[in-house]
Amino acid sequence: MDDAYTPTLEDFAFTDSEMEVITAALETEKPWDWKAGDERDETVKIIKKKIETFHLGRHKDQCCYCRRHLGGAGYFMIDREHVLPKSVGAFRLLSFEIWNLGVSCKRCNMQYKKERIDFVIDQADEGARKSSHNYRLIHPNFDNYEKHFDHYMLQKNGVTLQKFTRLEGSAKAEYTYDFFNLRGLEVGSFDEAQGVAQQHQGLGKGALEARSLAEDFGQ
Incomplete structure (x- = not known):
């Protein structure tokens, strides 16, 4: 087994x-x-x-x-x-x-x-x-999750960002990503972070970090 x-x-x-x-x-x-x-x-x-x-x-x-x-x-x-x-x-x-x-x-x-x-x-x-x-x-x-995904999460002041990076060659990662709609978790978190950054320009470093991370992941 x-x-x-x-x-x-x-x-x-x-x-x-x-x-x-x-x-x-x-x-x-x-x-x-x-x-x-x-x-x-x-x-x-x-x-x-x-x-x-x-x-x-x-x-x-x-x-x-x-x-x-x-x-x-x-x-x-x-x-x-x-x-x-x-x-x-x-x-x-x-x-x-x-x-x-x-x-x-x-x-x-x-x-x-x-x-x-x-x-x-x-x-x-x-x-x-x-x-x-x-x-x-x-x-x-x-299956070891980390052999199929790199999972990133950042949480600060009520804003959460997460990303599921499917490791190259992992058919299981592709299947799991779609099966559980993990993209839905990513998009929601990045949208939230970008909204906070745009609405509260005065938040300073935390908001800038959130927006920067979202941009790094292409969101």
Whole structure:
């Protein structure tokens, strides 16, 4: 199995009691959303938080797709992301597989990824599910983001600028850039910065830096 981050996927483990609850959940139609109606519900919460904490650590508190900072964010900002969607019958039993999980922002998961599976090259080959080569996008666990993108971000006095530079030869960077409309994040931030610089000429060095950076990126 490919693994691009630390702590490694092999470093993660459920306790015996957690595995008992997961086994019971997997016997239901919707394992991830299962409610036992007893003390096991608290164990499910602990399991999900454990997964979230682990993947936030691997991605330095960032969304696995757009690099939005998620440190300190709560339920309304963070999604525990199933790469192969848990709602698709063929992937239901992968609901708690750590290699099929990650953390993303709500924008990437709910607005763009949703339940799509067109990014999977061979959807029928179970043996290929743990290989980077079977995914058109940058996989949150199998692909190192920095080998596909240089991500730049500058934030000052309420103005944020960011740029996703696709590294030469990376088809995954091209696909991910389009799949999650990362250009939309760039354009919005540069437009905002230019607007501030133009409307507030008296802001001095900060506004000039924002406008200069925007011009450097061709915005």
